[in-house]
Amino acid sequence: xxxxxxxxxxxxxxxxxxxxxxxxxxxxxxxxxxxxxxxxxxxxxxxxxxxxxxxxxxxxxxxxxxxxxxxxxxxxxxxxxxxxxxxxxxxxxxxxxxxxxxxxxxxxxxxxxxxxx
Amino acid sequence: xxxxxxxxxxxxxxxxxxxxxxxxxxxxxxxxxxxxxxxxxxxxxxxxxxxxxxxxxxxxxxxxxxxxxxxxxxxxxxxxxxxxxxxxxxxxxxxxxxxxxxxxxxxxxxx
Numbered sequence: 001x002x003x004x005x006x007x008x009x010x011x012x013x014x015x016x017x018x019x020x021x022x023x024x025x026x027x028x029x030x031x032x033x034x035x036x037x038x039x040x041x042x043x044x045x046x047x048x049x050x051x052x053x054x055x056x057x058x059x060x061x062x063x064x065x066x067x068x069x070x071x072x073x074x075x076x077x078x079x080x081x082x083x084x085x086x087x088x089x090x091x092x093x094x095x096x097x098x099x100x101x102x103x104x105x106x107x108x109x110x111x112x113x114x115x116x117x
Numbered sequence: 118x119x120x121x122x123x124x125x126x127x128x129x130x131x132x133x134x135x136x137x138x139x140x141x142x143x144x145x146x147x148x149x150x151x152x153x154x155x156x157x158x159x160x161x162x163x164x165x166x167x168x169x170x171x172x173x174x175x176x177x178x179x180x181x182x183x184x185x186x187x188x189x190x191x192x193x194x195x196x197x198x199x200x201x202x203x204x205x206x207x208x209x210x211x212x213x214x215x216x217x218x219x220x221x222x223x224x225x226x227x228x
Contacts, residue, residue, distance in 0.1 A: 004160055043121065043218040044206070093160070103210045104151055108160035 002028045004096050006109035013084055013116055021079045021112045023094030029074035030096035034106065035067075038091040050077050084116045119144045123207045123219030130197055130226050138192040138222045140181075140207035148211035150174075150183050150190040155204045155221075164192075164205070197226045 003026040013019045023033055031052050036044040048064075050056040050071035058064045066088075068080040077096075081088055091113050095106040124139040142148065149168045153161040165174030170185035179194045190207060207219040 041220060043220045044216075046215055049215075095160075103216065104149070104163055104166050106216075108153075108155075108162070110158060110160045 002026075002096075002098075002107040004030075004094065004107045004109040006092075006094055006112050008112060009110065010113040011115070013114070015085055015116055016083055018080055018082045019084055019114060021081075021092055021094075021114070023077045023079070023096065023109055025075045025096040025098075025107070028096075028098050028107075030077075031074065031099045032097045033071055033077040034095045034097075035069060035077075035079050036093040036095070038093060038111075044093060047079075081114065084114070086116045089114055089116045119148070119209060119211055119217045121207050121209055121217050121219040124222055125220070127223040127225060130224070132199055132226055132228050133196045134226075136192070136194040136197045136201075136224070138205055138207075138224070140190045140192065140219060142188050142190065142207075142209050142217075144188075144209055144211050144217075146211045148209040150181070151208040151210070151216075152179070152181055152190070152192050153206040153208060153218075155206065157203070161206060197224070199226045199228055202226050 005024045007022045033050050035047045038044045047062045048056045048058045050069045056069035071077040093111040095108045097106045120143045122141045151166045152164040154164045155161045165176040167174040167183035173182045181192045204221045204223045206221045208216045
């Protein structure tokens with residue numbers, strides 16, 4: 001099956017710094033990628049949808065200036081958490097979908113654990 | 118609005134036991150329903166789906182039936198194996214693009 005990777009798998013950063021998380025589709029071209037976050041014992045919440053070559057669409061309540069998403073190629077999307085604070089500590093998950101596929105044909109990455117100290 | 122309520126875990130079962138993980142939903146319109154599984158260190162994988170009322174999704178011995186009258190989509194397996202140990206997520210989609218996930222249920226199967 002299709003594989004999506006994320007890097008890094010975990011990261012610790014200091015408050016006020018920025019951190020970048022990469023999401024790659026390894027064996028297919030992903031015109032659409034999704035970014036989710038998950039707090040402990042809570043469900044995955046969609047943060048934004050990105051389409052290759054265009055600006056990301058953010059869900060209500062998600063600060064687009066804080067969570068910068070770039071989908072510059074058909075196999076790579078990045079999420080940059082700018083000026084990170086402890087409340088941004090969370091589990092970030094991306095998923096990718098090839099053109100013409102249904103909603104269930106999203107392939108998920110293994111997630112990135114971010115801890116802000 | 119749309120939401121999914123999933124039974125809390127963790128769940129621990131002995132090998133060959135019967136598994137039920139409860140899932141109920143609230144949705145506008147006529148959603149599609151899904152179960153995803155996440156094995157340690159891996160991404161979520163689609164386990165099964167049902168797109169309309171009374172449909173039964175099945176895969177790898179797991180089954181779930183779309184019950185509109187009770188707004189439920191409970192996951193069942195007749196005889197679990199150690200290799201079924203994972204986190205299971207119930208989800209719905211009513212717009213064709215966005216998922217709404219439950220909180221996940223961790224299952225551990227002991228020999």
